[in-house]
Amino acid sequence: MQNTRPILAWETLLDVDSASGSDVAGPLRDRVENALRRAIDEGRLSPGAAVPPSRTLAETLGVSRWVVTEAYGQLVAEGVLEARTGSATRVAERQEMPEATRGIENPVPRDPAPASAPPIRYDLRPGIPDLRATPRSRWAAALRAGLADLPDRELAAAHPSGYAPAREAVAAYLSRSRHAVADATRITITHGATDGMGLLARELHRRGHRTILVEDPSWPRLRIVAEDNGLRPIPVPVDGDGIDTGQLRSLTSGTGARATLVTPAHQFPLGAALAPARREELVRWARDHDALVIEDDYDAEFRYDRRPVPALQRLAPDRVALIGSLSKSVSPALGLGWMLLPPDIAPAPSPSTPSLIDQAALAHFVTQGDFERHLRASRTRFRRRRQRLLDALTIELPELSVAGISAGMHLVLTLPSHVPASAVVDAGASEGLALTSLRRYTDATDRPDALVLGYGDLDDALVEEAVARLAALVR
Amino acid sequence: MQNTRPILAWETLLDVDSASGSDVAGPLRDRVENALRRAIDEGRLSPGAAVPPSRTLAETLGVSRWVVTEAYGQLVAEGVLEARTGSATRVAERQEMPEATRGIENPVPRDPAPASAPPIRYDLRPGIPDLRATPRSRWAAALRAGLADLPDRELAAAHPSGYAPAREAVAAYLSRSRHAVADATRITITHGATDGMGLLARELHRRGHRTILVEDPSWPRLRIVAEDNGLRPIPVPVDGDGIDTGQLRSLTSGTGARATLVTPAHQFPLGAALAPARREELVRWARDHDALVIEDDYDAEFRYDRRPVPALQRLAPDRVALIGSLSKSVSPALGLGWMLLPPDIAPAPSPSTPSLIDQAALAHFVTQGDFERHLRASRTRFRRRRQRLLDALTIELPELSVAGISAGMHLVLTLPSHVPASAVVDAGASEGLALTSLRRYTDATDRPDALVLGYGDLDDALVEEAVARLAALVR
Numbered sequence: 001m002q003n004t005r006p007i008l009a010w011e012t013l014l015d016v017d018s019a020s021g022s023d024v025a026g027p028l029r030d031r032v033e034n035a036l037r038r039a040i041d042e043g044r045l046s047p048g049a050a051v052p053p054s055r056t057l058a059e060t061l062g063v064s065r066w067v068v069t070e071a072y073g074q075l076v077a078e079g080v081l082e083a084r085t086g087s088a089t090r091v092a093e094r095q096e097m098p099e100a101t102r103g104i105e106n107p108v109p110r111d112p113a114p115a116s117a118p119p120i121r122y123d124l125r126p127g128i129p130d131l132r133a134t135p136r137s138r139w140a141a142a143l144r145a146g147l148a149d150l151p152d153r154e155l156a157a158a159h160p161s162g163y164a165p166a167r168e169a170v171a172a173y174l175s176r177s178r179h180a181v182a183d184a185t186r187i188t189i190t191h192g193a194t195d196g197m198g199l200l201a202r203e204l205h206r207r208g209h210r211t212i213l214v215e216d217p218s219w220p221r222l223r224i225v226a227e228d229n230g231l232r233p234i235p236v237p238v239d240g241d242g243i244d245t246g247q248l249r250s251l252t253s254g255t256g257a258r259a260t261l262v263t264p265a266h267q268f269p270l271g272a273a274l275a276p277a278r279r280e281e282l283v284r285w286a287r288d289h290d291a292l293v294i295e296d297d298y299d300a301e302f303r304y305d306r307r308p309v310p311a312l313q314r315l316a317p318d319r320v321a322l323i324g325s326l327s328k329s330v331s332p333a334l335g336l337g338w339m340l341l342p343p344d345i346a347p348a349p350s351p352s353t354p355s356l357i358d359q360a361a362l363a364h365f366v367t368q369g370d371f372e373r374h375l376r377a378s379r380t381r382f383r384r385r386r387q388r389l390l391d392a393l394t395i396e397l398p399e400l401s402v403a404g405i406s407a408g409m410h411l412v413l414t415l416p417s418h419v420p421a422s423a424v425v426d427a428g429a430s431e432g433l434a435l436t437s438l439r440r441y442t443d444a445t446d447r448p449d450a451l452v453l454g455y456g457d458l459d460d461a462l463v464e465e466a467v468a469r470l471a472a473l474v475r
Numbered sequence: 476m477q478n479t480r481p482i483l484a485w486e487t488l489l490d491v492d493s494a495s496g497s498d499v500a501g502p503l504r505d506r507v508e509n510a511l512r513r514a515i516d517e518g519r520l521s522p523g524a525a526v527p528p529s530r531t532l533a534e535t536l537g538v539s540r541w542v543v544t545e546a547y548g549q550l551v552a553e554g555v556l557e558a559r560t561g562s563a564t565r566v567a568e569r570q571e572m573p574e575a576t577r578g579i580e581n582p583v584p585r586d587p588a589p590a591s592a593p594p595i596r597y598d599l600r601p602g603i604p605d606l607r608a609t610p611r612s613r614w615a616a617a618l619r620a621g622l623a624d625l626p627d628r629e630l631a632a633a634h635p636s637g638y639a640p641a642r643e644a645v646a647a648y649l650s651r652s653r654h655a656v657a658d659a660t661r662i663t664i665t666h667g668a669t670d671g672m673g674l675l676a677r678e679l680h681r682r683g684h685r686t687i688l689v690e691d692p693s694w695p696r697l698r699i700v701a702e703d704n705g706l707r708p709i710p711v712p713v714d715g716d717g718i719d720t721g722q723l724r725s726l727t728s729g730t731g732a733r734a735t736l737v738t739p740a741h742q743f744p745l746g747a748a749l750a751p752a753r754r755e756e757l758v759r760w761a762r763d764h765d766a767l768v769i770e771d772d773y774d775a776e777f778r779y780d781r782r783p784v785p786a787l788q789r790l791a792p793d794r795v796a797l798i799g800s801l802s803k804s805v806s807p808a809l810g811l812g813w814m815l816l817p818p819d820i821a822p823a824p825s826p827s828t829p830s831l832i833d834q835a836a837l838a839h840f841v842t843q844g845d846f847e848r849h850l851r852a853s854r855t856r857f858r859r860r861r862q863r864l865l866d867a868l869t870i871e872l873p874e875l876s877v878a879g880i881s882a883g884m885h886l887v888l889t890l891p892s893h894v895p896a897s898a899v900v901d902a903g904a905s906e907g908l909a910l911t912s913l914r915r916y917t918d919a920t921d922r923p924d925a926l927v928l929g930y931g932d933l934d935d936a937l938v939e940e941a942v943a944r945l946a947a948l949v950r
């Protein structure tokens with residue numbers, strides 16, 4: 001019953017879409033996703049038909065490969081496509097999910113997860129803080145104090161860049177703790193780093209930018225939101241000294257890109273600190289090309305072998321926009337972050353600025369010292385946990401190498417060449433061990449298979465058990 | 476020194492912009508605003524030069540007049556343009572504001588307000604609840620309870636349409652109190668009605684919509700966010716029975732528009748309830764044209780002469796998307812709202828879903844009955860205040876007519892034909908009396924001048940004093 005010859009000319013996939021009137025906007029990955037869905041619904045792609053490899057389809061359509069992998073990922077998550085390791089991705093034989101619930105139930109978590117997977121017991125996901133150590137009572141106190149302090153007249157006033165006390169508190173924190181050049185007038189309070197990246201991308205697009213240089217590998221959500229706002233991400237390789245600034249320069253000549261998104265304090269996911277010479281070279285590049293550097297300062301506070309490296313922003317406050325949030329340092333549930341912007345960048349304000357009460361709480365949390373107390377406590381906890389994880393890895397998997405400076409909440413474990421990361425990840429999921437392949441963060445195929453092990457939310461009591469299970473899977 | 480002959484071909488204003496690479500996106504009003512700014516900066520528009528009437532420029536550029544009035548309004552607020560009543564808007568003689576701070580300080584409140592105006596003493600702004608009656612302690616309790624109840628595992632989980640308990644609470648409230656056909660799977664928790672409108676507009680655009688029929692007059696922010704997301708608003712006249720469904724049909728034939736944004740329970744700002752025959756006609760229109768009705772249910776709870784009219788959504792759950800929020804019923808500081816969607820509409824999730832803690836608080840606030848208790852208390856307070864305001868108007872301005880059903884938080888006061896609303900608004904601002912002209916909500920010139928008087932935040936003790944001052948201004 002299988003028809004493996006799709007009656008679809010792939011290069012017309014997006015034409016199909018624009019013929020229906022969608023001429024300009026909408027995230028590209030949604031357009032690809034919907035065009036595929038439509039092709040399947042209309043029978044132009046039959047059950048069992050193979051879709052092209054993502055790289056091939058991306059080239060055919062003239063979009064970045066991320067667009068295609070994200071679209072495929074979503075359709076796999078919905079059961080519209082089926083992915084099997086070592087085989088082509090195909091149109092599922094049966095489409096069971098009713099049309100109505102598709103988008104509603106499945107949208108954000110674009111990581112396809114087997115529906116039958118047990119709950120996570122050993123949480124090795126990167127980018128998640130210690131959920132058990134959420135400072136609930138301090139945050140509740142900050143909320144109460146913030147709410148009590150808010151004058152009536154502020155409740156309905158416009159706060160386009162944020163509530164002034166919150167902006168002042170964040171500016172003071174960034175000056176004090178990140179050695180940034182900050183004052184409240186340059187701070188915007190956001191819903192988080194993703195929100196900040198979206199606002200910045202929109203502003204860059206308005207100024208004529210159409211591309212952005214991003215680290216490869218890197219955290220996908222920020223480059224996806226850049227792409228959703230009209231900036232095509234151009235990958236720049238990362239090595240043990242951080243982003244390769246030589247490649248950055250050559251890619252600039254080739255593409256005219258004048259913006260870059262980097263993680264100088266602690267590269268995500270490879271874990272390098274940007275080398276001092278490269279920090280300077282990055283700033284020089286920005287000056288030479290009238291360019292903007294977006295510094296994603298996501299976990300810079302967590303350094304265990306020395307004081308945290310000052311923010312890159314300090315070197316060139318007129319060229320660097322720093323984005324940060326409480327999501328990875330306190331809790332993703334807070335939905336709060338900030339941007340520190342150069343004086344000539346003023347993005348249009350978000351149509352949905354964060355709750356004023358939350359912003360007042362943020363002001364209290366920072367000015368009362370709760371934020372930095374929480375950071376210090378987390379630093380101690382994560383340092384110990386990292387060491388324990390390293391010790392366990394040395395015992396259980398002594399032959400494997402671990403990368404990443406003594407910092408943050410994750411490290412990279414390179415796998416033996418005969419062990420595919422995807423198989424380990426799948427096997428882990430089926431026994432409650434949440435693992436992440438380095439491939440999730442890159443399209444490059446020249447890197448050895450590796451796992452990005454996050455220990456932010458790993459239960460201290462389960463470190464050795466988690467590593468023993470991991471070792472069993474690897475062997 | 477005045478050069479009133481601008482050396483600018485107005486029709487090239489947006490071409491200028493697209494030449495610099497901005498081919499598709501960015502809100503239109505920003506593009507117009509920036510093109511004007513650039514023309515001034517580059518000397519193509521000299522100090523003192525008149526800009527065309529907004530209607531003329533809108534026609535020249537092929538954009539809606541709102542786009543131009545918003546752009547002008549912003550530039551006036553920044554001091555780049557100068558508006559004088561009864562005269563052309565001109566380029567300001569001196570540009571004092573440094574480039575760097577323009578956008579940062581002035582973006583959202585696009586209502587030009589004289590910088591020297593005293594603080595508001597008599598708050599007659601529409602759309603603002605009683606700020607003195609903000610249920611601070613009940614909301615603080617809800618936050619505390621919400622934070623305490625959130626399981627660790629939920630803190631980092633994806634909640635693309637919102638936190639399940641909040642969705643359930645809102646669905647139950649909408650069923651119970653608005654007689655909507657609601658269940659949690661169709662609810663999305665948003666940052667407010669504007670956020671909801673933005674998400675819906677984006678989804679409609681993705682489906683090929685390029686226009687939306689909007690009530691004229693209407694609340695500007697929602698149609699602006701629709702336009703920012705690619706839907707050109709087409710005004711449909713409103714009369715004493717609400718939106719004119721006959722005109723809706725003819726405009727549909729002319730434009731192919733298949734979406735409309737309406738306020739059936741209490742038209743904003745004219746204050747009509749949509750007549751029963753028109754409610755049915757609106758639904759018939761939606762079925763005939765495979766169209767979507769967006770029901771802005773902004774203050775439907777506040778009805779003083781009878782029980783609130785059920786949501787239009789009840790008549791056609793498959794054709795009506797209801798958007799609501801706590802902004803006008805509890806506080807704009809909360810930054811929370813919801814959408815109730817037809818089964819076949821599933822917008823892409825927002826990149827910044829509301830704080831999980833706020834959503835957990837919303838769930839508590841609603842399920843503990845605090846929300847509906849607050850609504851009942853507000854209803855009593857607003858009914859009394861409205862009557863007091865009407866009494867004072869009858870005494871002080873007996874010759875003027877007042878429009879609007881016994882509902883909501885505002886009414887419309889028609890001015891004598893020789894009294895321009897703009898002059899009354901300006902004079903009011905200079906003595907702490909915050910007034911709003913009906914013209915703010917419409918481009919139509921065939922309506923008599925009127926004021927939209929909001930009494931949500933008007934101090935009860937100052938009602939008579941406010942009306943006496945207003946009467947003095949009108950005379």
